[in-house]
Every structure is written in C-alpha cells, then in structure tokens.
Amino acid sequence: MDFILEAAVRAVKTLFAIDISAESLSLQQTRKEFEGDVTLVVFPLTKFSKKSPEQTGTAIGEFLVNRLEAVESFNVIKGFLNLSLKNSYWLEVFYQKINQPGFGSFPSNGKKVMVEYSSPNTNKPLHLGHVRNNLLGYSVAEILKANGYEVIKANLVNDRGIHICKSMLAWQKFGNGETPESSGLKGDHLVGKYYVIFDKEYKKQIEELKNQGETEDDAKKNAPLIVEAQKMLQKWEQGDAQVITLWKEMNGWVYAGFEETYKKLGVDFDQYYYESNTYLLGKSIIDEGLEKGVFFKKPDSSVWIDLTADGLDEKLVLRADGTSVYMTQDLGTAQLKYDDYQTDKAINVVGNEQDYHFKVLYLILKKLGRSWAEGLYHLSYGMVDLPSGKMKSREGTVVDADDLIAEMEATAKEQTDILGKAADFPEVEKQDLYHTIGMGALKYFLLKVEPKKRLLFDPNESVDFQGNTGPFIQYTYARIRSVLTKGGFKDDTVFMPIKTVSPVEKDLIVQLEHYPAVLTEAAQAYSPAVIANYVYELAKLYNKFYHEESILKAEEEAVKQFRLKLSAVSAEIIQKAMHLLGIKVPERM
C-alpha cells in the first residue's frame, strides 16, 4: 500500500504545493459499510488545500485515478477518500507477493535473543499459572524466531532454598521411604505432597506454641520443624553429603515429573540454569558497584543502592552478614547469561508481581555501565484467577497442570464423540487428535488474552470448542486440507487469469497480506495475543469464503484453480500462525 501513500504525497505536492511526509498521512482499510478498499483520511490536509474536506478528497482522488494503474475508482464521504482497486491488482498481490516461498517468514537478522521462562520451584508440581508462563515463553520465542532472531530458550530452575528443605525434611520424617516407583506417584507430585505435609505439621506446631503462650511471630520462628529446616539448609550449603544425596534424589524425581509435563505442553529449552549453581554469583558485582560508587555500605555493613532519584526506593543488594539476596543472585545470573551467549536481547518471562524487582534489576545493570542492559525486557503477565479468587498452593486451591491437561483431552474426546467425527480413525490417530484438540483449546484460551491482563479461568465451564477458540481454527485447517485433497490440488499449478475477484476473496487476500506485518507487531509487543487474534480473523474469513463460493464446482477451471490456491495459502498461514502459538493443526477432525 506504500505506493498509494507515495502517490498521495505527490498529489499533495502537485495540487497544493506542499511537501509532506508519507508518515503524516493515514491510510486505512475501508470500513465494510462503504464502497472501496482503502481509505485516505483527508481532514489533516485541508489546512494545506484551504478547501473543504470533500473538495480536497475529490482533487486527490482524481489525481490518483489518473496516475495509478491499480486504482479503479474513488468516492469521497465527508473527509474520507475511499479508493477501489482493480481485480488485477489483487491478483497480482496474491500471486506475486503472498504466494511466494519466503512469504510469512523473515530471513536472519543476525541478532541473538534469550527467552527465559518456566523457571519452576522444585518443591511442587506445575499449576495453571506456570502453564500460562510456559506457553507465553514458548510462543514469544517462536515469534522471535520467525522474525529472524536466533533464539535461546532458557530455564532457570529454582532448586535450592528453604522451601526445598521443607519438602525434604517432611519426606524424611513422614515419608517411610516412599518413592515414585513404590507409590506410583509422578515425581513432582510426590515431592509436592511432602511440601504440603510440612506446612500442615508446621501449622500444628505453631498452634501448640501459641497455646503455650508464645506470640504468633515467636511461634513461627521457634517451631521445631522450621528450625530443623533451616539447619538443613545450612548443612546443604556446607556440602553435607547426606543432605546433598537426598536433595539430588528428590530433585531427580521432580525433574522426571517436569519433563513429562513439558512434553505434554510441547515446550522445550536449549539451556538450563540451576540456582544451586548460581546462588553465589553476583558478589563480585557488588564489589564492583561499591568501587564505582553505585552502591554504598551502611554501618552494619549491608550494601544498598539509592534509587530515590529515579523515583524508586533504597534497595538492599547484599545482607549485613555478606550473604546474597534475590537481587544479588539475579545480577549474577544476568551477567552469566550474557557472558555465555552475548545476546542482543534477553527476555524474562515472569509474573507481574515482580515488576518492581525487574525494574530495579535492569536499572542497576544500566548504572553499572552494562550496555547490554538496554536489551533486557521483563515480559510481565497477569495472574490466572479462579472464580473463587487467587490460586494458593498451600490451600489446595490450585489447578494442577497435569490434571488440567488430562481434563482437556477428556473433553476433546467427549466433543469429538458427540459429533461422531473420529469414529473411523485408527486408535493412534484418535488419541493424537484428542491431545491436539484439547491442548489447542487450552493454549488458545490462555494466549489470546494480552499477557499483562489478568485471566479468569473457570474450571467448571471448561474451555469452549466453538467460536473464538483453538478448535475452531484447527477445524478450519482440517476443512481446507479436505477440500484440497478432494480437488487433487498440487502446489505446482500455474497462474491462470480470472475475470473477477469476489468481495470475500478480496478480504481474504487482504488478510493474508497482513501476515508479515502482524508477525512484526507481535514481536515488537512480545504478544502472542496479536497472532491469536489475527489467525482467528483469518479462519473466520476463510469459513465465510468457503460458504459463499464453491471451490470444486467453480464455474470455470481457472476460477477453481485460483480458489484452490487461495485455500492452500490460507491453510499454510493458519498452520504457521498456530505453530507460533505452539498449537498443532490436524489434517482431519
């Protein structure tokens, strides 16, 4: 559409003797209630033309019709100049631009980006909140790849700390040697079970101490279980063989469990970082910051940074006893990740409750003179709420990831059976289809919403399969595949001129043409939702086209070939876009 803008600039120059930039003009798609394909808003030009909006629009319209081969006609309504483009133009866009091998993916831009996501705790299984994180991270990584980046997917595993000791201790005390093998429980669920047991027993002890007259705060500090857990953490840090062995064994169970869940979710990683390796990092950065005068020491020898000039608070970066805090560690891991890969950008996919932390982290790195800090970005997303409110692990009000996936598959099977769709499919294909549809519904549901918005998930009203949903789009794809097969479509068909392009065909071409711009926008905004909304619109348009125009029984062979081609390209873009969301599309359903 740039050629229209350029011509409009020439028109303004010729007609009104004013130089304007193409950016100052606004060209948009014509609203469907008006005649035309594209619309130029002429209000801003009236100050140059010194004429009414209608006169200005008409003058430019005449100029464009005379000079541009592609423009068929125009009309002016109020301050809007609507241009209709010729059929030949749309066909050319379709054959010369959209139907080209490289369409819809960008060549390498030579830049590297790390996307860190998932970052689980190894003391409990994954829940719905983690699912949102994983899907977002994976999708953003794919979107960046499609935009030409080299992407490294990283997972920073939180495998150390007092919370891990809690489940270890509870297992020691109450576990009777239970293992995933002996209990048949998935490793992460087994460990999570003892985390919950710890909390229950701990609360009991607090109550007892309170009954003995201690204050709540004292009771929390003095309960034997927590004291013992802290002792265990110290032993762990000292490298106590027994503790380390137990830690390794239980972590092994958890990792096996996570692997299974990741596999079902369809996410993966190129690089793992473990906090047990990185928790001591960052102290040298503290020294550096003190030297540079970025940090300062308080009398108790704790180290701080004063960010009040930046509208933030004072922030602790090292404890008085010289041990690391969260910020110390994160400074260290940020440096480590950069040293490993020299990335141009690094994304942290982390919930919005850590907005402040990342703001501070990035600011500190900038103050320390890390030029690469400019490329850091916190992809912050809202929590997933249940109708009952927030999810809380300890209160058991969480939606477990594995349960959820199983439920989605069961629902997919149910729906498929009701519709009688897969009755004659081989068993393997059936199972595959249930998984594809179930996960398609779940992923689309979670990704179609802007990341930063909170999300309401009602487990009772299980995710829909109709309308603006994953399965709707998957169905559209399967439908196209079916018609292509029946039509004996081969990808080597050559261009055959046709007389007219119907309105819905034109709409479809326009939508397809938008794809690269949408891809760029999604990368800039780090938002899979942009892709989700796009592909939904595309599927909707295709269904309309499918309903309005006969493909296999088209009036002429040339028209049939054109429609088949249009269908094939639509399927390809649907497949590509869904791939960016981590959603598979079935050949039939």
Added chain:
RNA sequence: GCACCCAUAGCUCAGCUGGAUAGAGCAACGGUUUUCUAAACCGUCGGUCUCAGGUUCGAAUCCUGAUGGGUGUACCA
C-alpha cells in the same frame, strides 16, 4: 502512605501509534445441509467504552483528577 497495572455488551475478550454508525465469541432467540467436513455459515437481541474535566475539526484511544479492582513496596525467592 507511595509506586506500578487493569476497568469496553449479562459473561470472556478485541479495538488504544486519535478518524466514519465501538467489534467478536459465549449465553438467549430464529434461519441455512439432495452440493467441497454444520466444531461451520447467516440473522435478531444486547453499549452512558467506570466517572468528571481538558486538548482536538474529530477521543474508547492522548492529558489531568476521581472511583473501583489487582500487585508491589521483605536482610523470602
């Protein structure tokens, strides 16, 4: 207290780099299948874009203030 985020149809969400009469899906109601997959398509119903000011030819969109909701502000991670 201070900081950040959110507020659009009964519900779930688009639209937000200012443009025409604010769009989808779900729910409710009605229609479409001798024809390429009806998980589809078409229609009806549904709106004080939280409120009040301001900027502008033009505001859901930008600015200010208020209200409601969420989160953070830990020598937890």
